[in-house]
Amino acid sequence: MPELPEVETTLRGVSPHVKGQKVIAVCVRQPRLRWPVPDDLQMLQGEVIESLQRRAKYLLLNTKKGTVIIHLGMSGSLRICAQETEPGKHDHVDIVLDNSKLLRLCDPRRFGSVLWAQNVNKHPLLRNLGPEPLSEVFSANYLYEKSRNRKVNIKSFIMNAQVVVGVGNIYASESLYMAGINPKNLAGRISLKRYEKLVFSIKTVLSLAIEQGGTTLRDFVSADGQTGYFQLKLSVYGRTGEACPKCQTPIKQITQGQRSTYYCTVCQK
DNA sequence: ATGCTAACCTGCGCGC
DNA sequence: TGCGCGCAGGTTAGCA
Structure with a gap:
């Protein structure tokens, strides 16, 4: 999987295509990732992705209603695709946008995850993380x-x-x-x-x-x-x-x- | 609290 | 060609 630099690179790569877009649909072809993709990920539908950020190796897609938490595990990757692009064997989740594109998660080993949090700061996976390595507090x-x-x-x-x-x-x-x-x-x-x-x-x-x-x-x-x-x-x-x-x-x-x-x-x- | 192990998966390259 | 094995960027739960 991506180490932190790859996650950061992914964030920078997808952000221009995703930021400010409304989500038309969420398509889960394989919910069995590191943790099951939750049903309430559908809360995302109709929401605008107002900002994207990285915390540790998690990618966070922020909306007014909550946050999508994506982890790429060992073998995951995100891509921007045209909406008609046929999914491959390991393309497990699509977030369909209203700019005729979609954000697609591919993850052969399925150690990654896609979660939904109403309040991301309280999420158990993020709550106990140490400081960012590139921040001042990491000294x-x-x-x-x-x-x-x-x-x-x-x-x-x-x-x-x-x-x-x-x-x-x-x-x-x-x-x-x-x-x-x-x-x-x-x-x-x-x-x-x-x-x-x-x-x-x-x-x-x-x-x-x-x-x-x-x-x-x-x-x-x-x-x-x-x-x-x-x-x-x-x-x-x-x-x-x-x-x-x-x-x-x-x-x-x-x-x-x-x-x-x-x-x-x-x-x- | 700390440290260690098993577990979750698929794919690839290697030796035979 | 094919098969079995070991290995691969992560992280958590559960146990001593």
Whole structure:
């Protein structure tokens, strides 16, 4: 799935086509996503989508009556289509607009979700999220204080959405590499100085990826249905056995929290 | 409270 | 060709 940069890119891609449009119909071909698509999503019909925003990896479509909450899971993507475009096998939900277009969710693995909330700020999935990584409140001091007495490894720690949102498996490895921190280090035993480096690295890596339109991966298709995004150069992710860009040592792959981690045993201490 | 595991799905590339 | 296996960008519930 999309990591945060892809979600942000999707938001920017679909917004011009969706903002200010009235919803003509909501078509759910497959309601069995990560959570069942609720019947009250039909509340959306007839409403105007007044604004769109991103919170963590959730896309929010705001109307006067409530908010559509969309998550792309591991393999989801959103596209703007002409209304007559035939849906494919994994095109599960359409939001039909009054500009002769529709917003279409494709999600082969169905780990994504489409939900409806009257009051999005009270929604259980959004209520306990940590700060946005690119905001001011996400600082070295914040991470340092938050991590005291925590015995979890630093990679799992920064991937915890209660700590900070939007750091996925690719950019967790990349950020730790840039900061020179061994992913196995315990979060509670990392110095403020090193957290300064890590926060800078997370912000830099994510910003660069957003700038480049999101890292292109297997299932990601841009909001316009194009595949033309060029790829952000990844230093360690998916590069098991390849030479570290800085010291040429082969990149090591380990498993943490059921996910693959990639790092350099020499550059990351 | 914290940390760990299983679970939700489909598709793809690999070795045999 | 075909088959079985392992792996893949996320996140939550439930348990110790």
